[in-house]
Amino acid sequence: MTEFPKKSVYVETYGCQMNISDGELMEGILVDEGYEVSSSPEQADVVLVNTCAIREHAEERVLGRVGQLYALKKNRPEVILGVTGCMAQRLGEVLLKRAPYVDLVMGPDGYRSLPEQLNKIRTGANSVPSRSPKKRGPQLAVLDLSIEENYEGLTQRRSSQVGAWVPIQRGCNHRCTFCIVPYVRGPEKNRKSREVLSEIQEIAESGRTEVTLLGQTVNSYESEGVVFHDLLRSVARIPGIRRVRFTSPHPNDVTPELLEVMAEEPNICEQLHLPLQSGNDMVLRRMLRRYTVETFLEKVQLARNLIPGLSLSTDIIVAFPGETESQFEDTLRLLREIRFDDAYTYKYSLRDGTPATRFPQEYFVSKDEAQNRLAKLIEVHRSIQAEINEAEVGRTEEVLVEKEGRKSGQVLGRTRRNKAVAFIAPADAIGTYQQVLLTGTTGATFMGELLD
Numbered sequence: 001m002t003e004f005p006k007k008s009v010y011v012e013t014y015g016c017q018m019n020i021s022d023g024e025l026m027e028g029i030l031v032d033e034g035y036e037v038s039s040s041p042e043q044a045d046v047v048l049v050n051t052c053a054i055r056e057h058a059e060e061r062v063l064g065r066v067g068q069l070y071a072l073k074k075n076r077p078e079v080i081l082g083v084t085g086c087m088a089q090r091l092g093e094v095l096l097k098r099a100p101y102v103d104l105v106m107g108p109d110g111y112r113s114l115p116e117q118l119n120k121i122r123t124g125a126n127s128v129p130s131r132s133p134k135k136r137g138p139q140l141a142v143l144d145l146s147i148e149e150n151y152e153g154l155t156q157r158r159s160s161q162v163g164a165w166v167p168i169q170r171g172c173n174h175r176c177t178f179c180i181v182p183y184v185r186g187p188e189k190n191r192k193s194r195e196v197l198s199e200i201q202e203i204a205e206s207g208r209t210e211v212t213l214l215g216q217t218v219n220s221y222e223s224e225g226v227v228f229h230d231l232l233r234s235v236a237r238i239p240g241i242r243r244v245r246f247t248s249p250h251p252n253d254v255t256p257e258l259l260e261v262m263a264e265e266p267n268i269c270e271q272l273h274l275p276l277q278s279g280n281d282m283v284l285r286r287m288l289r290r291y292t293v294e295t296f297l298e299k300v301q302l303a304r305n306l307i308p309g310l311s312l313s314t315d316i317i318v319a320f321p322g323e324t325e326s327q328f329e330d331t332l333r334l335l336r337e338i339r340f341d342d343a344y345t346y347k348y349s350l351r352d353g354t355p356a357t358r359f360p361q362e363y364f365v366s367k368d369e370a371q372n373r374l375a376k377l378i379e380v381h382r383s384i385q386a387e388i389n390e391a392e393v394g395r396t397e398e399v400l401v402e403k404e405g406r407k408s409g410q411v412l413g414r415t416r417r418n419k420a421v422a423f424i425a426p427a428d429a430i431g432t433y434q435q436v437l438l439t440g441t442t443g444a445t446f447m448g449e450l451l452d
């Protein structure tokens with residue numbers, strides 16, 4: 001019998017946790033079809049760049065990278081170069097025209113058919129004529145969004161032995177006026193709770209002890225009468241699972257019931273990401289966030305009352321169209337009042353096709369002004385974060401060791417409150433829980449000492 005060499009794939013992922021998880025899904029789908037996963041593009045027959053469309057900057061980086069990867073084809077014209085994910089969905093066939101060396105563009109709902117589409121490209125089995133007689137086959141665009149594709153029944157190839165991302169929901173039913181996600185990932189689609197729970201049982205049996213449930217508005221999850229806090233409680237009780245996290249919740253669906261489940265279940269970490277976006281009601285209204293500063297503050301208060309020691313993180317956008325200097329100052333003030341442990345900070349980035357692009361021209365904040373606001377915001381956030389973290393030095397925390405650190409002999413891990421800690425420990429500590437004394441902080445992360 002002739003032994004055919006195995007086909008191999010390299011997936012390079014940009015963007016959010018959902019996208020990282022999608023990268024693992026694509027690898028899993030292809031491994032099931034007999035592919036090997038390569039750790040570098042030079043060794044792979046199929047190279048997929050799994051992209052993000054959330055901000056312009058993210059897209060520019062990817063376009064540059066795809067251009068670089070084109071070089072692989074000079075020596076090996078048979079390499080298939082694909083662009084997947086949100087930017088592929090957004091630019092679609094425009095991307096194939098702009099980068100004629102790209103063989104495949106595939107949006108986030110197309111991955112189930114990945115092996116089949118790659119075969120089509122390989123064999124040229126498509127009625128569209130090839131763009132060049134020297135090339136194998138035609139370029140392919142797989143861009144249909146689906147109201148039901150939730151990738152049930154497919155295996156994700158998990159790259160970490162310690163923790164696992166588990167998408168429970170895809171797409172989003174909101175229409176925040178700045179956001180491209182609903183247009184590139186379609187409407188909200190939830191998986192059946194039964195399937196989610198059995199997947200997490202398998203994750204636990206594989207020895208992984210931490211799971212992070214993923215969704216664009218993860219806490220609006222509902223399937224066959226099971227709502228998010230029910231699912232969360234069941235996940236937290238699966239034997240072998242010691243830490244449960246979820247991201248990203250929408251503030252409006254942070255209910256007292258959810259906070260009570262978080263407070264009652266010892267395996268759910270004292271950590272909540274609560275995207276604020278702006279500290280001014282007018283801006284929030286223009287963003288169509290559907291909450292006010294007051295209702296947001298009520299949620300924060302309730303969460304902190306019910307869950308002692310809760311660590312809070314957020315997302316903030318500055319220079320949204322129409323944001324005045326004083327409205328921006330409101331955001332700074334609110335940051336000082338709430339004191340988030342962590343904040344992801346962004347300048348507004350215009351995304352074609354989103355409602356915010358239609359604001360009058362004079363609403364748009366200049367680049368320089370946007371940059372100034374971002375710099376101020378980061379400064380305020382960093383000083384708050386440093387104060388919070390300095391006050392935590394001297395505590396002993398349970399750390400789940402995730403990977404080796406940059407310095408030799410060092411490992412990196414996280415506390416239950418999702419704070420990163422670097423400390424000296426043998427590499428075989430990876431995957432274990434350790435008591436670690438926090439001995440210092442850089443402001444954002446901690447240095448620690450392993451206790452016996």
Ligand code: SAH
Nearest residue numbers: 178179216248275315316317346347348349
């Ligand atoms: N609910 C989703 C939001 C995805 S986008 C989730 O967190 O899973 C993540 C963050 O990117 C948003 O919360 C927002 O702060 C930021 N963002 C989204 N669109 C943006 C844009 N056009 N410009 C700048 N920041 C944006």
Ligand code: F3S
Nearest residue numbers: 172174176179181216
């Ligand atoms: Fe985007 Fe708002 Fe949904 S930020 S992902 S439209 S909740």
